[in-house]
Structures are given as C-alpha cells and as structure tokens.
Amino acid sequence: MEISSEQVLAALRNVEDPDFKKDLVTLNMIKDLTIEDKKISFTLELTTPACPMKDMLRNACLNAIKYFVAQDADIHINITSRVTKPADTSQLADIKNIILVSSGKGGVGKSTVASNLAVTLAADGAKVGLIDADIYGPSVPTMFGLVGAKPSARETAEGKTLILPIEKYGIKLLSLGFFADPDQPVPWRGPMASNAIKQLFNDADWGELDYLIVDLPPGTGDIHITITQSFPIAGAVIVTTPQQVALADTRKGLAMFKMPSINIPVLGVIENMAYFTPEELPDNKYYIFGRDGGKALATAFEVPFLGEIPIVQGITEGGDSGTPIALNKESKTAAAFAEIAGKIAQQVSINNASPVNC
Ligand SMILES: Nc1ncnc2c1ncn2[C@@H]1O[C@H](COP(=O)(O)OP(=O)(O)OP(=O)(O)O)[C@@H](O)[C@H]1O
16 A cells, blocks of 8 residues: 555654654654655754754654554655744844853853854754853953954945954854954953944854854853843853852852843753863762752752763863864763753753744
C-alpha cells in the first residue's frame, strides 16, 4: 500500500516538543515532506540551531513513523532552524534576540562567557554578533586577537554613516575598545558612554542576526539602564563565581533585572571557575572557591541554573591569545559551553513562543 503524507503527518502528531507542549505538526515544524515509495523525506525546522533536543526529536520522529506508518520506511530527516524573535520587534528589526551577559562583580569571567557563547552559537550555524559594552575594561579585542583593530564605516544611500563590525570566527564584533587608545585611561563616562553604547547598536551595519550577545560592564550602572531601556532585550545571563563576595554582588545584579522598571527575563545563572580538576587526577573536582553557590542563587530567585564552568588553564590561555577555548570542539570546556549555550537558546525560544510563533 502506498504511504500518504496524511499518514506521515498523523504519525508525527504523536511527537511533542517538550518545550512548547505541542506536537511538531501543530507547531509547523515539519516542512518539505516528500514520499517516494518507502522513502520519506522531510525537514524538521527547529527554533534554534543550538537546540539541545535535536537528537531526541529526530529519534522520536523516526520511531513514530516506523511504529504508525511502516516498519521498513527509509526515513531522511534534514534538520534546520529558523530562530524566533520576541513579538516586539519595533526597533532593530534585523536583530532577533539581544542577550545580555552580566555579572555583579568584575573579573568573574563575564567576557570569557560572552565570547565563548558567541563562538558556540556561531559554530552551531546561528548568525551571531557580539557587543563589548564594558566601559571599564573592554576585553573583547584581546579575547578575539583584535587589539588595535579599527572598524571601517560605510555610507548608506540615505547618507547615514554605518560602522562595519569586524568579523572573526564567523561573529560580527564591536567593542568600545576599538574606539579608544588601549594605553590611555578609560575615557567613557556618563552621557558620553551611554551615547557611544547606543551607537554600537543603532549605527552599525549588523545585517541580520539571530543573537546579539552583549558583554555588559560589571555591576549595575548607567550602561545597564541605557541598554535595558533603549532596546528590546530577549534576556540576561548572569555570571558568578562561587565565593560569597561574588554571590552577594550577583544577587544585586540579578535583582536589578527583576525590578518592575527594568523587567528583563533572566535566562539563568552560570557558575564560572566552579571547581578545579588537575590533569593527573581527571576524576577529582576541587571546589576551591566554595560549592553550589550559583545553583543556590538561581534557586532562590527561581531562575534556571545553566551550568558550571571549571577553572581551566586553556580558558585563560585562549582568552589571552585571541582564540576562545570553545573553538576547540574536542575540549571538555567547549562541551560545557555547548550545553550552556543550548539551554540559553532553548530558553529564548520558549520565551519567544507566543500564539503567533506556534
Ligand atoms: N573558568 C576559567 N578558568 C580559567 N581562567 C578563567 C576562567 N574564566 C575566566 N578566566 C580568566 O579570568 C580573567 C578574567 O576573566 P574575564 O575578563 O572574562 O572576566 P570579566 O568578568 O569579564 O572581567 P571584567 O568585568 O573585569 O571585564 C581572564 O584572564 C580570563 O581568561
């Protein structure tokens, strides 16, 4: 008996996306279904290339078709993604999701996390930009090997000048550090800093982006207010280390995003420098700075805990040499960043899911 597309779609109605609590057909995630004899081909369109449930959904589709349609079907599933965006896209229409990376304290690894998240999402196939908005000490030029680089500009047909982000590792980058002398004291203050930051968003040729990651300055200051009040933000990721002093400041940072006047979704907490594992004892974890503080903070604020990043020499070396460690796909640290990036992208997709998207 010939297999019909109705039979295949009926089978796929049994596969539910756990995040959206609806089946793949209702969610309009099945595209380009073709059937030739026993050969069934279709595209499964996810809401992010970093989807952590890719393999699970593929297997569920295979099983559903084999069980409900034909045991001996020859099934070909092509997985793609179309990153969703929040309903309010009045500004910066081509930038789908702005994700802030924030910390209560300096030096906890916020720039490291922002850089490696950008690298991970870009490697998954997403269109990614990174703004280094750290007025006190922009680190992105160093972390991407771009110290001294100067972005060029182009004029639009309407006579507007647009800054061209510098591209490295498939990521479009702009840093306040590109516009200042690295050996001079920090010149960014007050309204000048706020205007400079706004320009990085408004007056740059970002093109289409799935994710624009923003490395914020530490703490809670003018830059945070400027960005959160000027642009639609998909969410904030909070980076902390396990020490009590870091956690106390992180608590304030987290509370800021939850203030009614700011009200930005907190996508979760990352605990950086969570533990140390010596090379000669790969199964041992030493919790040098304390244990589970980030997790407890996430629980207290009822936000997701996104994961732990260990203390790894390669992270410092990668940061200093302009090659973020996530570029080395074989490393355990890259796997930790991949898991965290997947959770962030997943959380963004869930937040974006409105009746329109579904
Ligand atoms: N998990 C880690 N293991 C080893 N070194 C790390 C780790 N995370 C960050 N580092 C290193 O710690 C230093 C500070 O990190 P980073 O610049 O990312 O922090 P930050 O929070 O952005 O700091 P600031 O707020 O001052 O810009 C860098 O040298 C970085 O390479």
